[in-house]
Amino acid sequence: MFSFRRLVHSFAYFGATLAAIAVFVLVLMLAESAVYVVTGQPVSVWAMVIAAISAAFGYAPLVQSMQRTLDRLFFRHQLDTLAAIRQLGAGDLAQLPVQDVETALLERICNVSHRSYAVLDERKLPDGDCYAFPANAPLIDIGDQNQSHKSYDLCLRLPAAMGEAYLWLGPRLDRWPMDSEERASLESLSKFSAMSLEHARLTHQQSEAARLDSLSRVTKQLHSHDLKNRLHDLSFLAHHLGSGKLDEEDVKRMLSAIRKVTGRMQTLMQRMSDPNAPVDPILAPLDLVQLLKSTVKERLWPESLTMSESYNELPAVAGDADLLQGVFENLYDNAVQAMLRQGEISIETRLVTDAKDVEMAQVRVSDQGCGISENFIRYRLFRLFATSKSNGLGVGLYLSKRIVEAHGGTIAAESEGAGKGSTFIVSLPLWQNQREMSNLAEEVT
Numbered sequence: 351m352f353s354f355r356r357l358v359h360s361f362a363y364f365g366a367t368l369a370a371i372a373v374f375v376l377v378l379m380l381a382e383s384a385v386y387v388v389t390g391q392p393v394s395v396w397a398m399v400i401a402a403i404s405a406a407f408g409y410a411p412l413v414q415s416m417q418r419t420l421d422r423l424f425f426r427h428q429l430d431t432l433a434a435i436r437q438l439g440a441g442d443l444a445q446l447p448v449q450d451v452e453t454a455l456l457e458r459i460c461n462v463s464h465r466s467y468a469v470l471d472e473r474k475l476p477d478g479d480c481y482a483f484p485a486n487a488p489l490i491d492i493g494d495q496n497q498s499h500k501s502y503d504l505c506l507r508l509p510a511a512m513g514e515a516y517l518w519l520g521p522r523l524d525r526w527p528m529d530s531e532e533r534a535s536l537e538s539l540s541k542f543s544a545m546s547l548e549h550a551r552l553t554h555q556q557s558e559a560a561r562l563d564s565l566s567r568v569t570k571q572l573h574s575h576d577l578k579n580r581l582h583d584l585s586f587l588a589h590h591l592g593s594g595k596l597d598e599e600d601v602k603r604m605l606s607a608i609r610k611v612t613g614r615m616q617t618l619m620q621r622m623s624d625p626n627a628p629v630d631p632i633l634a635p636l637d638l639v640q641l642l643k644s645t646v647k648e649r650l651w652p653e654s655l656t657m658s659e660s661y662n663e664l665p666a667v668a669g670d671a672d673l674l675q676g677v678f679e680n681l682y683d684n685a686v687q688a689m690l691r692q693g694e695i696s697i698e699t700r701l702v703t704d705a706k707d708v709e710m711a712q713v714r715v716s717d718q719g720c721g722i723s724e725n726f727i728r729y730r731l732f733r734l735f736a737t738s739k740s741n742g743l744g745v746g747l748y749l750s751k752r753i754v755e756a757h758g759g760t761i762a763a764e765s766e767g768a769g770k771g772s773t774f775i776v777s778l779p780l781w782q783n784q785r786e787m788s789n790l791a792e793e794v795t
Contacts, residue, residue, distance in 0.1 A: 362416035456483035631670035668784035688719025
């Protein structure tokens with residue numbers, strides 16, 4: 351069967367043959383000259399053998415090289431299905447850190463499909479995000495789904511159990527147009543990629559569940575033995591500190607502080623035994639500013655650390671004081687550790703309006719510590735066992751996020767990078783808005 355590609359490849363054989371003849375003649379002349387200088391014979395069989403071997407050894411590599419060059423010039427790269435399956439396999443994807451899985455998958459998709467860039471858009475999935483390779487790939491607006499985008503050749507919908515996910519593919523590296531055969535191959539490739547990604551994510555979830563089970567066993571043992579005994583000792587001291595040997599005011603302060611510390615330790619241990627246990631806040635009107643002032647006043651701060659407080663008066667929020675106090679105490683702990691117990695912690699309150707035009711009470715806790723990378727904030731912060739501290743468990747911020755979200759609020763972080771400090775932002779719904787939503791829900795039911 352006639353093939354234009356075979357015709358082009360025949361020129362490679364023709365060119366290689368001419369080159370081989372040229373090599374043969376050149377080597378023959380040089381070899382004859384060398385033999386004549388040594389033996390004085392004008393013609394030698396050995397010279398012809400050397401020339402023939404030189405031309406023969408270079409012939410096949412030259413043909414292959416010329417064919418590859420002609421392919422790059424005249425023919426588009428085809429999708430190699432077997433190579434794609436090997437590179438997109440989920441086995442080694444699951445071995446990567448959880449924050450690198452999506453980017454690594456997109457890089458491999460670009461390699462096997464010969465694309466300039468690719469984007470995985472999962473923003474319509476619960477807790478979904480948008481991932482790109484390379485990082486400077488053109489942005490995709492969330493409203494572009496199933497529509498054309500001038501920077502991308504193709505948008506493929508991925509199989510997803512809940513919501514919608516899309517794979518956007520940029521132009522080909524060789525700028526060839528896409529035909530129906532390639533489109534069908536890319537659709538199959540996208541489905542296989544989705545399966546590989548799901549497998550890698552499930553593997554990470556199973557690993558996380560195993561770590562959670564180990565943590566649960568350890569904390570239960572601590573709670574039932576050493577830590578439980580220490581809590582009893584603290585309670586015993588708190589009971590007997592009122593003996594009269596200390597000033598009455600000091601005794602009251604120590605009693606109050608010890609009781610609160612023991613209460614928080616017990617609550618923390620109960621939550622650590624199962625970080626995924628349901629969080630059921632008892633909502634009531636709460637003066638958030640007063641709660642913050644009391645947490646700052648009652649805490650024992652390092653002497654080399656200063657506090658900057660800027661409180662704007664806020665309406666009452668719908669909150670559980672004990673749970674929210676634990677959230678802010680955890681933010682204080684992280685700030686102190688990030689600054690190595692020296693520097694300034696700033697606490698600020700303000701009234702803001704969220705994306706749905708609903709007023710929220712916002713608390714900003716800032717430090718001058720080591721900072722957080724953008725990649726860590728985006729992919730790991732607030733996840734279970736995610737920590738940048740050498741001795742951290744990665745549980746505190748995960749629990750804080752679950753508590754804030756159980757209140758109907760949000761928690762986020764900002765940082766300009768390493769060594770530039772960080773700010774944690776807690777937004778909570780107002781009591782008035784919470785009551786209105788509850789009343790509306792009752793009317794609907």
